[in-house]
Amino acid sequence: MKKTLQEIAELIGGEIVGNEKIVITGVCGIKEANPGDITFLANPKYAPFIEKTQASAIITSRDIEKAAKPIIRTQDPSLAFAKILSLVAPNEVSHPQGIHPTAILGKNVKIGKDAAIGPYAVLGDNVSIAEDTIIYAGCFIGHHTQIGSQTLIYPNVSIRERVSIGSRVIIHSGTVIGSDGFGFATIKGMHHKIPQVGTVVVEDDVEIGANVTIDRARFDKTLIGRGTKIDNLVQIAHNVVIGENSIIVAQAGISGSTVIGKGATLAGQAGLVGHISVGDGAIIAAQAGVTKSVPANTIVSGYPARPHEHAKKVNACVQNLPKLYEMVAELKKKIAQLEEKLKH
Numbered sequence: 001m002k003k004t005l006q007e008i009a010e011l012i013g014g015e016i017v018g019n020e021k022i023v024i025t026g027v028c029g030i031k032e033a034n035p036g037d038i039t040f041l042a043n044p045k046y047a048p049f050i051e052k053t054q055a056s057a058i059i060t061s062r063d064i065e066k067a068a069k070p071i072i073r074t075q076d077p078s079l080a081f082a083k084i085l086s087l088v089a090p091n092e093v094s095h096p097q098g099i100h101p102t103a104i105l106g107k108n109v110k111i112g113k114d115a116a117i118g119p120y121a122v123l124g125d126n127v128s129i130a131e132d133t134i135i136y137a138g139c140f141i142g143h144h145t146q147i148g149s150q151t152l153i154y155p156n157v158s159i160r161e162r163v164s165i166g167s168r169v170i171i172h173s174g175t176v177i178g179s180d181g182f183g184f185a186t187i188k189g190m191h192h193k194i195p196q197v198g199t200v201v202v203e204d205d206v207e208i209g210a211n212v213t214i215d216r217a218r219f220d221k222t223l224i225g226r227g228t229k230i231d232n233l234v235q236i237a238h239n240v241v242i243g244e245n246s247i248i249v250a251q252a253g254i255s256g257s258t259v260i261g262k263g264a265t266l267a268g269q270a271g272l273v274g275h276i277s278v279g280d281g282a283i284i285a286a287q288a289g290v291t292k293s294v295p296a297n298t299i300v301s302g303y304p305a306r307p308h309e310h311a312k313k314v315n316a317c318v319q320n321l322p323k324l325y326e327m328v329a330e331l332k333k334k335i336a337q338l339e340e341k342l343k344h
Contacts, residue, residue: 012080018070040081166204174211181215181238
């Protein structure tokens with residue numbers, strides 16, 4: 001890479017403050033950058049590095065008006081930096097092409113134009129794969145499952161029967177979609193399995209991380225809304241509905257029949273009980289234990305989850321418990337001494 005700052009600004013639609021003619025030869029993080037590199041600042045906690053970084057230029061938000069070195073002011077520094085990375089390090093992954101001779105195809109399988117099926121993949125009867133979709137080695141696609149166009153399914157993904165996957169979906173290795181929901185009736189101490197006869201629907205432009213489990217519904221469907229992004233190691237139980245463009249972070253667990261609104265965020269290791277709702281735009285903080293419904297556009301944290309500002313006050317009180325214990329012990333001692341004096 002060898003471009004002037006002006007050329008880079010035109011690429012990302014940014015506004016230059018400083019010398020537009022300096023030459024950029026590389027990209028790097030703000031702490032690790034060297035002269036000649038361009039870097040970016042998206043997280044405010046790294047703001048002190050604006051003055052410390054060795055980078056020759058910085059991509060910033062429009063909130064930054066000037067700095068000791070040239071900057072490019074943009075609406076979204078992370079997205080702008082991603083565009084530059086794509087220019088410098090284009091994707092060199094070589095996806096499978098065509099249908100590998102070891103792939104096992106059931107009856108009446110439909111495969112669209114330019115779709116690819118990798119080695120030892122297994123497709124059940126009446127599976128439909130749309131054009132330009134890629135299925136890597138070792139995947140299992142159950143019967144009557146439909147997968148849209150330009151979808152990418154990495155190795156060792158299992159998609160059970162009668163599941164619907166949209167277009168431009170990415171599913172990472174080890175994920176299981178359509179496994180049975182966890183449903184049992186306990187009679188006289190014995191657990192009897194309740195059939196899970198529903199399905200899973202994953203809409204367009206969803207990305208699902210590695211080792212995610214999405215259970216099929218008892219009836220009807222478990223639904224992952226358009227544009228939602230799911231991190232690794234997430235558990236989504238039967239009949240859960242997740243709205244469009246939500247974010248579910250690693251190790252979150254969502255119990256059955258819970259409804260998540262549009263644009264919601266569940267941070268890492270958040271846990272939700274079943275049969276509740278989380279409103280549009282709500283944020284569930286990391287490790288929160290959600291036991292009741294959360295209104296739209298609110299932030300909750302803690303266990304049990306409370307409005308975040310209240311939860312911070314509760315946590316502050318908990319941190320003072322050792323001092324409070326010592327204070328109470330000292331007061332008890334003084335009260336005992338006073339009582340002893342009153343006796344005499």
